Amino acid sequence: MIRARTLTDARQQAHSNSELNWWLFMRVSGLILVFLILGHMYMTFLQVSEMDATFDAVVNKLSSPAWKLYDFLILSLGLLHGANGLRYVLEDHIRSRPNRAWLKMLMYTIIGLLFLYGTVGLLAI
Amino acid sequence: MFNWKYKGSGQWPFILHRASGLAILLYLMLHIFSIGSIIFGEKFYMDIHRVYGLPLFRIGLIGLATLVAFHAFNGLRIILMDFTSFGVRVQKQTFMAVIVLTLAFLAYTLYMNIPRILGGY
Amino acid sequence: MTQAPTANPSVAPVTVPAVQTMNLNVKIMRFDPEKDKKGRWVDYHIQAAPNDRVVDVLNEIKWNLEPSLVFRRSCQHGICGSDAMLINGRNRLACKTLVRDVAKAGGTITIEPIRGLPVERDLLVNMEPFFDSYKAIMPYFIHEDPFPAKEMYQSEADAEKMAHSSNCILCACCTTSCPIFWVNGSYLGPAAIVQAHRFIFDSRDQATQQRLGIMNQNTGVWRCRTAYNCTEACPREIPITQLIEEVKRAVMFGQA
């Protein structure tokens, strides 16, 4: 039998895998994003000028379901990966608990809204 | 607080990874906003899109793309460290490789984009 | 018993070189809680031999120039872990660092307290937070079953798994060089993880799951960003980052 000596000990001994899962998610999503993002950049930035992404070009490209899926993956994985990365940064740098809490909520809200907005954009075309 | 003067070699990859990650996130958010703005119609979209044409913005984009490349390569390096003990042992060498690859990427990007910027297309 | 000295012709007579001392400027971050709001740099000019340890230089200053200089030290040869400090921008043990490795003749050595722990006076920091994280990982052998009459058996290979982690002297060089620890005091830090590793990978210990549970929390291993400063700083040459990654994998695969 292990007795927890302090409250912190006790809390730490309570089990949860969430940090492990997020850690794994960062690696897995990172691996996928390598192809998606480097591919995306190659196609829109290196091969052609980003100036070519005019309204028509974008609408045209996104009318194909394959590209819809491709961009949706970047949108969701990238945002989630970035959001969790941001959470790491906030947890490291913001010492005060209340500040950290509301900053996190603010960021999650903005990112959540952006996700909705982007998804609607993709589906709208 | 962060100790900028610390002479360890390991913290620089970490700082760069973190800073690049944040920069990309910021850009990704803007990018989603600008591309997503197609739902508000062509005029709105193209008004934003014109910003992409500013020379300063285009140079910034080259920098950002380089950061993406760095973050991606270094992300792979981190994954290598996490899953193999070999990765930790050669962490310095792999970091050099990341730098070399990133610089190569930068060179290629410059090669492709500078003429376009100068040519204005 | 006495014979004529038989000089060994194969070894040339050793000429005694005069001790080469050199001028040094030692720049120390001093802090007096009764007077100062924050640390201030003070320069001391002394003579030192290249083979002197930095701790000798500090002793020299304390004993002859500035008795009020405060720093910890005891064993003088890198085994007790008292004298971790920031020497020329890196965490080291003052007694394991030679002057010639950090300064040239006429050069400057800078000495500051280690970072991330509250400075109490001069180079002396409050070690309590460090030992608190140490204690949080249950740093003791746990074996609830009855013991055999003699020793428990353990294979040489299993014993070898603890070779690195059991070498730790709790000097805090690693934890206070970790950028995550600087910005976030609630990270347990590499030293505590090294200690956890020592028990997790002990084939005789019976609390592996609990320890993995502690490591799995958000103050535990996942906070480590593989920054590697810790490994570079460790005076006992423990491959800390490697050990942390082993613990991460042990948590992930739920086995040790």
Next chain:
Amino acid sequence: MHHRYDVVVVGAGGAGLMAALYAAKGGASVACISKLYPTRSHTGAAQGGIGAALGNIQEDHWEWHMFDTVKGGDYLTDQDAAEVFSKDIIDVVYELEHMGLPFSRTPDGKIAQRKFGGHTRDFGKAAVERSCYAKDRTGHMILQTVYQQNVKAGTLFFNEFHVTDLLIENGRCSGVVAYDLASGELHTFHAKAVILAAGGYGRIFKITSNALTLTGDLMSIYYRKGLPLEDMEFYQFHPTGLAKLGILVTEGIRGEGGILRNNTGERFMERYAPTIKDLAPRDIVARSMTTEIREGRGVGPDRDAIHIDLTHLPREVIEGKLAEITDLARTYLGQDPVKDLVMVQPTAHYAMGGIPTDLNGLCLSDGNGGTIEGLYAAGEQACVSLHGANRLGTNSLGDLVVFGRRAGIYAAQYARQVEFAELPDNPEAESQAVFDTLRNSKGTDNASAIRKELQRTMMDNVGIFRNGPDMAKQVEIIKELKARYKNVGVSDPNRRYNSDLVETMELGFQLDCAEVMTACALNRTESRGAHDREDYHERDDVNWLKHSMGYKDLNNDGNVIIGYKDVALKGFTRSFEPKPRVY
């Protein structure tokens, strides 16, 4: 400030931690006071191993271990202590293993053992593997493991508290007074039983393997109460310490074929021990080296060291079997044994004497069986007289754990039976007076100058070689230094973390230890074990087979009164007659 615990342990080295652990197991509330963080204690420096007759490699018996200990101690060892020790240590080593100590292992998974100087099979027939080890850091592992178990047991630690006074009235100890480095305040610890385990005092010598903090504090405090210190003249010097630093170089370096050379490059051991040369025993080698240095054939800037030459050995041996010392020589001397000669010097290593105790660790107040109720001692600072005139390698770690454990058990037992003794009226008065004198001193003398002088003269006059005139001279020097000490000033006025004040206080303790050691050494007109006199070269069992007990002359500061105590020549079941000590 006042605290109250059943048992208070002073010192958190191997001995103190064992005592604290077993006192806690005995149901007592325990506080452990230490001037260092526990894991900083010098027990961590011990490398070789801990000797116990487990017989994991070869047949071995506690009787053989007992014999070796008694013979090693040049028959000044108390044989009852040696018997208790050699039996107990076997159990205690198993207990340490059960505490999780990461011992090195044999191929079949048992605790690994290796040979060590003086440990033999069948009463001296041949060397035996008796030293249980954890790589080359056995002391480090013992310290860490026992500390960990204390964390588990919830022992309360008062770290960076310097004990400055023992509260003893009417033959009963009621607690201690300690100075808190952090706040500069005095604390009184009221206790039913007190266990002292504050380590050695090697820092009275210039060259020593001991930590800077080993200044004999508690021995001196005990002595200042008019209580005796036993066998202080016996101090072990190790022949090979790294020059200037005193860091220990293992004996293996000569075993592997290292050759000692003087400044002409001569292999001088050919003169002192023509047959076995460099492989002569520790004391002979140390003496020969010192002779060379004294006669002006030393090497190094101050001509006070000797070269050890490994250059003729294959690189694999140097980098492999001698890896650790190779690393130390490279780090500290910048000398690479593969191509350079390495400078070594005899180094002051271990105090055989100290606070006299009985087998349960209870402190003795005289040589006739008087005791101090409630006061226990263990470890290097105590003297159950297990080591007699000379300690065997690996027996000190054994001493710590065996007698530390016993002290803990018996102190807890005692605490269960008695009530708290009343504290003296103003327990902190004496310590306060010491501090006030130091703080308010307008003195101009410099503590570090006095310390330096003490260390140099002790090394020269009461070091490896001793003779009447030199020691008589040293008695005067110490008196003079004590007079100067009265005039030392402490320039740091701060309350908090005033290490200047503490170090100056420690110097006072060092002077006391040196005083008793010199007086007892001058008094003992024979050579025995580590105590070697040029003017009395033989062991003299007729007159000197007895322990010295040095008391402070309370009426006459600076004088030492010397009494004696019988040697226990019989164990409980085995005894060994004194014989010439030849190997």
